[in-house]
Amino acid sequence: MERNKMPFIEPGDRTVFKMPKNYFKDFEATLEERLDTLEKEKVSSNGLLQVQTEAKKFKFSMETHRPILYMAAMFVLLLFSISLILNLSSDKTSSSLRLSAEIQTPSAATSVPTAEDYLINSIGTYGITEYYVESEYLK
Amino acid sequence: MEKIDEKELIQMFSDEDQRRKAFSILVKQYSESLYWQIRKMVLCHDDANDVLQNTFLKSWDNLSQFRGESKISTWLFRIAINETYTFLNKERQRNQSNFTDLEDVMIQNLQSDPWFSGDEVALKLQEAIMTLPDKQRLVFNMKYYNDMKYEDISEALGTSVGALKASYHYAVKKVEAFLSLEL
Numbered sequence: 001m002e003r004n005k006m007p008f009i010e011p012g013d014r015t016v017f018k019m020p021k022n023y024f025k026d027f028e029a030t031l032e033e034r035l036d037t038l039e040k041e042k043v044s045s046n047g048l049l050q051v052q053t054e055a056k057k058f059k060f061s062m063e064t065h066r067p068i069l070y071m072a073a074m075f076v077l078l079l080f081s082i083s084l085i086l087n088l089s090s091d092k093t094s095s096s097l098r099l100s101a102e103i104q105t106p107s108a109a110t111s112v113p114t115a116e117d118y119l120i121n122s123i124g125t126y127g128i129t130e131y132y133v134e135s136e137y138l139k
Numbered sequence: 140m141e142k143i144d145e146k147e148l149i150q151m152f153s154d155e156d157q158r159r160k161a162f163s164i165l166v167k168q169y170s171e172s173l174y175w176q177i178r179k180m181v182l183c184h185d186d187a188n189d190v191l192q193n194t195f196l197k198s199w200d201n202l203s204q205f206r207g208e209s210k211i212s213t214w215l216f217r218i219a220i221n222e223t224y225t226f227l228n229k230e231r232q233r234n235q236s237n238f239t240d241l242e243d244v245m246i247q248n249l250q251s252d253p254w255f256s257g258d259e260v261a262l263k264l265q266e267a268i269m270t271l272p273d274k275q276r277l278v279f280n281m282k283y284y285n286d287m288k289y290e291d292i293s294e295a296l297g298t299s300v301g302a303l304k305a306s307y308h309y310a311v312k313k314v315e316a317f318l319s320l321e322l
Binding site for chain 2: 015019024030031032035
């Protein structure tokens with residue numbers, strides 16, 4: 001056999017390699033401990049993973065429902081605008097109606113102007129002092 | 140040790156309540172043989188211990204998926220070999236950045252390893268084996284140290300018997316050539 005050409009170490013000879021006493025017994029215990037730690041870590045990371053999954057789900061549902069949300073927002077905005085326009089126009093009509101009503105039924109104070117009213121109105125843009133100053137100067 | 144046949148053990152793997160117990164049995168049954176396979180590849184005891192732990196942790200992760208398509212020993216052996224290759228490749232990369240040869244570093248570490256008691260000749264033999272590529276080294280170790288049958292090596296490595304015979308033949312030639320120069 002080929003291995004007989006190498007007489008240095010017999011086949012299966014493991015004597016050159018040693019290991020600590022009770023190594024395999026200790027190895028089992030060490031492995032059990034490591035496995036426990038890893039399992040605990042896995043459980044805690046699973047909890048974190050669950051939270052992350054929920055967040056992802058929420059994000060996903062937000063993304064899928066985004067067009068609907070936009071449409072709803074637009075609808076609300078539209079309703080608000082319509083109501084605003086309607087309010088404004090109703091204000092305008094009511095004020096114009098009030099104005100026309102005032103024109104049609106003028107009050108007693110405006111219908112019969114006094115001499116004083118006439119004088120004040122005739123001054124126009126002039127100030128009342130300027131009027132007196134001017135009239136005195138002309139004299 | 141508790142004697143449980145392979146079928147029963149595989150059934151225990153799929154049962155979540157019994158998985159841990161099955162795993163303990165697995166570690167008891169296979170840790171020694173796997174240790175020696177790994178040790179012959181990485182040489183140093185501490186490294187072998189690390190790789191063996193990683194092997195069992197990986198097997199624990201995949202235990203529920205094991206359906207018994209291959210023997211438990213074969214499955215574990217493949218995981219161990221993959222973990223060994225991963226370890227060696229990482230070490231190789233680490234040493235490349237330091238411009239050192241992994242094989243030289245491993246031999247140096249072996250010399251100072253308190254768990255190696257070989258003389259100069261034994262050390263030279265390890266040096267000669269270290270000149271082989273990883274897979275050829277594995278075949279050489281399985282045949283030379285463990286005296287395994289080619290059929291069993293073939294099943295474990297998924298390589299044909301013919302290829303294994305050729306691989307071992309070339310490995311022996313290389314080792315002999317190295318030793319004839321060095322001794």
